[in-house]
Amino acid sequence: MSATDSAPKWHRSKGAIAVAFAVSVIGGVAFPTDRSPETSTIERLKTRLPKTQVSKVDCKVVDGLCEVTAGNNLFYVDRSGRYLVIGRVYDMETRQDLTATRLLEINPDTLVGGAAKANAAPDRGDAPLTSADRPAVPTTPKHLSLAGLPKDGAIVWGNPQGKTVTVFSDFECGYCKALSNALVSLNVRVVERPISALNTRALSNQVYCARDRVKALHSAYAREPLGTSASCNTSGLDANERFAKANGLQGTPVLVRGDGAVMEGFRSAELTAAFIAGSKS
Structure with a gap:
């Protein structure tokens, strides 16, 4: 299986913004303008x-920026080649983290979470960063303890006998x-905890308070009408969001195995199955 096969498709949009961890001025050198922006940018770099x-x-990828791949690293420069941007690019229209998706395409063996920041920098010899700014890419997934979460706030679906x-x-x-579609095919038991990362708490409340939560969950993903839902106690959803904030879960999806190992971001069904298979429970 190639890296392209194992990575998700990603969207290109003009409605994207860059959230920069660092911006550097990298000089003022004039170049001919009768070449493609990519060729001119490579010469400047x-x-x-x-x-x-x-x-x-x-x-x-996005108006005004050029995405630069250097090995397993990813960063951005403006088309003039003057400014270097290290950080994430988010598409506000499709609500996608374009940087995380691209990092998976570059290196499908790397988890999206902490590795994304590490991979977002060029080689240290040129980058305006110290060694402290470039944490090592994790070779094993991080772990989370879910013991502090209440039973409320979860929507349980899938195979009761599965992992x-x-x-x-x-x-x-x-x-x-x-990911939800992939998990259906993997025949596992899913404990889904909405955290409304995209300011969609009203929708989370509607799904959680539905008479049939599992049906409402899949309808919400399919963007089908949910109908009216009665009000209910949503303190469990509050607990989910507090847990996510306390543990630095800033994006979705985040998959946690039975042994607490974490996979951040979407992976193919095959890679997700391999990750889940690593757990004994």
């Missing part, structure tokens, strides 16, 4: 970041929908 081995430049996985999700998250 050779001059300004000579120790960085650039694999690919794509200036069509149990806990999913922190948002019903407007496209990759959460894709």
